[in-house]
Amino acid sequence: MIVSFENRLSRFLGTTAIFIAIILVLFPFFWIFLESIKPPSLGGRPDIWRFEPSWENWGEIVFNSNVPLNILNSFFIALITVVISLICGAPAAYAFSRFRGFQGARYSILAAEMMPPAILILPLFLLLYKLELIDSRVGVITAHLTFVVPVVTWFLIGFFDEVPKDLEDQAMIDGYTRFQAFYKVILPVVRPGLAAAGIFGFVLSWNDLFYSLLLTGAESRTLPVAIAGFWTFRGIELGKMAVAILIAVIPVLILSYSIQKHLIRGIGGSGVKY
Amino acid sequence: MRYPLIITNAAQMHIKYKLILPLVFLLSGIMLYPFIFSLWLSLQDYRLTRINDVQFVGFENFGFIATDQSFLNAMGNTISFVASAVIFELILGLSLALLIQKLVIFKGLVRSILLAPMFITPIAVGLMFRFLLNSEIGIIPFYLLRVGVSLDWFGPELALFSIVLIDVWQWTPFMLLMFLAGLEALPKTPFEAARVDGAGRWLTFFSITLPMLRPVIVVALIIRALDAFKVFEYVFAITRGGPGNSTETIMYYIYQTGFRFFRMGEAAAASILLIIFILVFVILIVNLSRPKVIK
Amino acid sequence: MGRVDFKNLRKSFGSTNIIDGLNLEIYNSEFLVLLGPSGCGKSTTLRLLAGLETVSSGTISIDGCDVTELEPRDRDIAMVFQNYALYPTMTVEQNMGFGLKAKKMSPKLIKEKVNEVADLLGLTHLLNRKPNALSGGQQQRVAIGRAIVRKPKVFLFDEPLSNLDANLRLEMRAEIMKLHRELGATTIFVTHDQEEAMAMADRIVIMDKGLIEQVGTPTEIYFQPKTRMVAGFIGNPSMNFIKGEISNNSELKLPIGNIKVNTTLNLGEHVDVGIRPEKIKLADLKRKPNENIVRVMVTNIELLGPRAIVKTEHESGQVLTSVVDHDDIGKYELGTNISISLASNSLHIFPKIKD
Numbered sequence: 030m031i032v033s034f035e036n037r038l039s040r041f042l043g044t045t046a047i048f049i050a051i052i053l054v055l056f057p058f059f060w061i062f063l064e065s066i067k068p069p070s071l072g073g074r075p076d077i078w079r080f081e082p083s084w085e086n087w088g089e090i091v092f093n094s095n096v097p098l099n100i101l102n103s104f105f106i107a108l109i110t111v112v113i114s115l116i117c118g119a120p121a122a123y124a125f126s127r128f129r130g131f132q133g134a135r136y137s138i139l140a141a142e143m144m145p146p147a148i149l150i151l152p153l154f155l156l157l158y159k160l161e162l163i164d165s166r167v168g169v170i171t172a173h174l175t176f177v178v179p180v181v182t183w184f185l186i187g188f189f190d191e192v193p194k195d196l197e198d199q200a201m202i203d204g205y206t207r208f209q210a211f212y213k214v215i216l217p218v219v220r221p222g223l224a225a226a227g228i229f230g231f232v233l234s235w236n237d238l239f240y241s242l243l244l245t246g247a248e249s250r251t252l253p254v255a256i257a258g259f260w261t262f263r264g265i266e267l268g269k270m271a272v273a274i275l276i277a278v279i280p281v282l283i284l285s286y287s288i289q290k291h292l293i294r295g296i297g298g299s300g301v302k303y
Numbered sequence: 304m305r306y307p308l309i310i311t312n313a314a315q316m317h318i319k320y321k322l323i324l325p326l327v328f329l330l331s332g333i334m335l336y337p338f339i340f341s342l343w344l345s346l347q348d349y350r351l352t353r354i355n356d357v358q359f360v361g362f363e364n365f366g367f368i369a370t371d372q373s374f375l376n377a378m379g380n381t382i383s384f385v386a387s388a389v390i391f392e393l394i395l396g397l398s399l400a401l402l403i404q405k406l407v408i409f410k411g412l413v414r415s416i417l418l419a420p421m422f423i424t425p426i427a428v429g430l431m432f433r434f435l436l437n438s439e440i441g442i443i444p445f446y447l448l449r450v451g452v453s454l455d456w457f458g459p460e461l462a463l464f465s466i467v468l469i470d471v472w473q474w475t476p477f478m479l480l481m482f483l484a485g486l487e488a489l490p491k492t493p494f495e496a497a498r499v500d501g502a503g504r505w506l507t508f509f510s511i512t513l514p515m516l517r518p519v520i521v522v523a524l525i526i527r528a529l530d531a532f533k534v535f536e537y538v539f540a541i542t543r544g545g546p547g548n549s550t551e552t553i554m555y556y557i558y559q560t561g562f563r564f565f566r567m568g569e570a571a572a573a574s575i576l577l578i579i580f581i582l583v584f585v586i587l588i589v590n591l592s593r594p595k596v597i598k
Numbered sequence: 599m600g601r602v603d604f605k606n607l608r609k610s611f612g613s614t615n616i617i618d619g620l621n622l623e624i625y626n627s628e629f630l631v632l633l634g635p636s637g638c639g640k641s642t643t644l645r646l647l648a649g650l651e652t653v654s655s656g657t658i659s660i661d662g663c664d665v666t667e668l669e670p671r672d673r674d675i676a677m678v679f680q681n682y683a684l685y686p687t688m689t690v691e692q693n694m695g696f697g698l699k700a701k702k703m704s705p706k707l708i709k710e711k712v713n714e715v716a717d718l719l720g721l722t723h724l725l726n727r728k729p730n731a732l733s734g735g736q737q738q739r740v741a742i743g744r745a746i747v748r749k750p751k752v753f754l755f756d757e758p759l760s761n762l763d764a765n766l767r768l769e770m771r772a773e774i775m776k777l778h779r780e781l782g783a784t785t786i787f788v789t790h791d792q793e794e795a796m797a798m799a800d801r802i803v804i805m806d807k808g809l810i811e812q813v814g815t816p817t818e819i820y821f822q823p824k825t826r827m828v829a830g831f832i833g834n835p836s837m838n839f840i841k842g843e844i845s846n847n848s849e850l851k852l853p854i855g856n857i858k859v860n861t862t863l864n865l866g867e868h869v870d871v872g873i874r875p876e877k878i879k880l881a882d883l884k885r886k887p888n889e890n891i892v893r894v895m896v897t898n899i900e901l902l903g904p905r906a907i908v909k910t911e912h913e914s915g916q917v918l919t920s921v922v923d924h925d926d927i928g929k930y931e932l933g934t935n936i937s938i939s940l941a942s943n944s945l946h947i948f949p950k951i952k953d
């Protein structure tokens with residue numbers, strides 16, 4: 030028995046539905062992987078399932094393209110973005126969770142997250158243009174902060190809400206200042222939450238195309254922009270595109286797997302429960 | 304001691320303000336300032352090609368945008384896209400969440416697999432499906448043709464629908480995540496009470512589960528809809544707005560106006576209209592979804 | 599009607615047996631209380647009867663009809679949960695009518711029945727409110743009302759009063775008993791509060807570690823505890839226990855001296871001898887038969903209004919607690935030695951459980 034329904038028919042239908050969903054999700058990955066190990070001469074042939082696997086595409090991308098540089102850019106940008114987000118977001122999230130007078134702030138944070146990039150990109154672009162920071166990592170980090178900071182802060186509020194208030198009261202009775210209580214006692218308690226929020230922010234930054242497309246050039250190009258460059262479907266390029274896609278996707282899937290439980294808890298704790 | 308009206312030095316400031324100070328500075332710099340800049344921009348004739356010749360033009364940009372056929376078309380496309388994608392995702396996500404909750408074995412594994420698409424960079428998803436659905440080299444049309452179905456997924460009739468399908472593939476997992484979280488947070492005893500009360504599966508679902516999930520549904524709906532309004536990557540990866548302008552979305556329109564035609568003032572005006580539209584939409588949803596007051 | 603029969607009921611979660619062979623017959627219209635320390639399996643027993651848990655083995659029948667495999671809805675029972683389990687999105691009226699709606703009764707009839715019960719419980723003015731706009735006591739009433747509306751064969755209550763404050767608890771206790779008298783339906787009531795059990799029950803079932811220790815009326819349970827566990831669990835302050843051994847001539851060898859008893863236990867057997875604190879008296883000058891006089895020192899006096907609890911210690915180190923009327927308190931003085939008397943017929947003798 031896979032699904033706990035009393036009725037046999039519903040059990041069968043439920044199981045089937047889940048199988049179909051799994052196949053629909055996995056098939057594209059599977060096909061892309063097959064494409065990545067097809068010899069380039071067979072690229073883009075939907076009728077070919079059996080062939081001698083070849084790592085030529087992988088070799089090309091790893092040793093003979095800009096993709097490693099793009100990966101480095103993406104990684105560096107995402108990392109710095111997350112560090113800044115956590116440094117600014119954690120104390121504020123703690124304040125929003127603990128002190129009165131910040132009820133509205135929670136929703137402002139959510140509203141900030143909802144701000145369409147269209148309205149921010151124009152001024153950011155002009156500003157960075159004037160400062161001659163187009164095609165610099167600093168510029169992209171600035172842009173990515175606009176959507177990573179609010180998300181990270183929002184999740185952290187939920188995690189701080191779950192820590193009993195007695196904990197810092199105890200620390201203060203033990204002779205710590207409020208601020209010491211925060212970073213010596215509370216921060217270590219929410220470390221898993223910090224990690225989860227940080228990883229989520231990292232994934233968001235890693236995945237962004239819109240800002241990176243407009244703010245990067247040859248030097249600072251990120252992986253999604255590079256992938257977008259495989260736009261033309263010349264048969265020979267298909268395998269390489271598949272490799273680049275897999276390289277962008279695999280680390281993110283591993284990271285996100287590690288935080289799923291926290292995400293579910295984080296959402297459950299952010300005031301959407303009964 | 305009386306509290307000073309004006310905080311004159313940092314030491315006197317309440318700790319709660321000290322804690323939020325870094326965030327306030329950061330967000331003012333990267334969001335508030337650009338936002339105000341955008342408002343100003345929307346009132347100027349500001350072209351990237353004539354950057355030293357900027358003129359104040361009042362609401363002229365808004366007038367132009369509001370009557371621009373391309374803008375209205377993009378708005379229409381975006382609205383159909385958002386409405387159909389979000390409704391599909393809501394129904395699918397809720398059904399899958401309920402099914403996964405009933406899983407006895409492999410629960411964690413199934414959940415992880417089904418959540419995967421939402422973590423992937425959308426440009427990769429766009430390109431993947433552009434490749435899978437391509438009428439010459441795509442595997443899906445290839446096998447559909449074998450069973451006698453011939454579809455041009457990115458032709459004038461189907462292109463927008465295909466983009467909806469891609470969005471559903473990537474973002475149903477988000478709904479699933481929200482509903483799994485929501486279901487997990489529901490108290491267990493009302494369901495036991497309902498069993499003792501003799502309620503069947505459908506009555507329990509419609510009278511107890513669904514009403515209790517309402518706050519989560521509303522939040523998920525709003526977040527997803529606002530996110531769908533920003534759809535850009537699929538269009539950029541696959542159709543570039545075409546065929547014709549049948550898949551031009553509002554973000555793609557703004558991108559084109561600002562960065563292909565370099566008309567920053569008009570692009571700013573369009574994005575402000577978008578914000579106003581979104582605001583109205585959110586207020587509407589929140590009001591409509593309030594439970595009716597019983598007299 | 600509403601006779602319940604448990605036969606060899608077992609329930610295990612994983613490898614631990616929570617209910618370990620439970621046999622119990624519950625009579626029609628009876629008010630039966632399941633009493634025991636927390637974690638002993640009371641809720642599990644109730645949930646098995648409700649059909650919310652599946653049994654591992656054994657059978658449950660209601661009115662002679664085997665319901666072991668039936669869904670809750672087919673058992674004709676109603677349950678009041680500890681945290682009330684009201685449906686948060688429904689009004690009081692909808693909450694109370696939900697069970698009838700599930701039976702596809704017509705809305706008009708539902709309204710009629712709900713109004714009738716609301717009237718009975720004084721809930722009429724609250725019918726349009728949502729649960730979170732009610733006080734704890736009112737929520738409790740709604741939960742009870744929801745059970746009554748359905749006119750089930752058996753009512754199940756799982757510690758329904760434990761979330762209420764002391765005054766409200768007494769009030770609801772009286773109300774539940776009154777309802778039981780009026781409706782006459784079989785009621786099974788779980789609690790860990792012995793006072794509540796004593797006050798409400800026709801019969802009490804004492805459970806411990808998934809087993810029934812004793813079934814009986816409150817009087818039987820109090821005055822004739824069958825096991826050491828029951829004796830120790832019931833009564834406040836709890837019974838004094840003295841370790842001893844049966845020596846020759848059916849005499850008990852105790853640290854406080856030897857005592858003559860009638861017992862069927864064998865020579866050399868180790869026992870626990872119990873005596874309730876209120877049975878320990880000051881020794882009179884005139885010695886009666888069957889009285890055992892012990893010299894002890896008063897070590898502590900705790901005043902409790904009309905009564906006082908006096909702790910005394912024998913030279914062997916054995917501590918004895920007694921309950922003394924306020925009028926007699928002057929006869930006890932801290933640090934002095936007194937003579938107390940233990941009547942042989944107040945002693946309870948339990949064979950030592952070997953472990």
Ligand SMILES: Nc1ncnc2c1ncn2[C@@H]1O[C@H](COP(=O)(O)OP(=O)(O)O)[C@@H](O)[C@H]1O
Nearest residue numbers: 611612616634635636637638639640641642643
């Ligand atoms: N679903 C469950 N899974 C595992 N153990 C359980 C479950 N429900 C109850 N138990 C265990 O069964 C024992 C009896 O529980 P319960 O019947 O609730 O006790 P009571 O109501 O008498 O306090 C407890 O030790 C509890 O931990």
Ligand SMILES: [Mg+2]
Nearest residue numbers: 640641642757
């Ligand atoms: Mg219990």
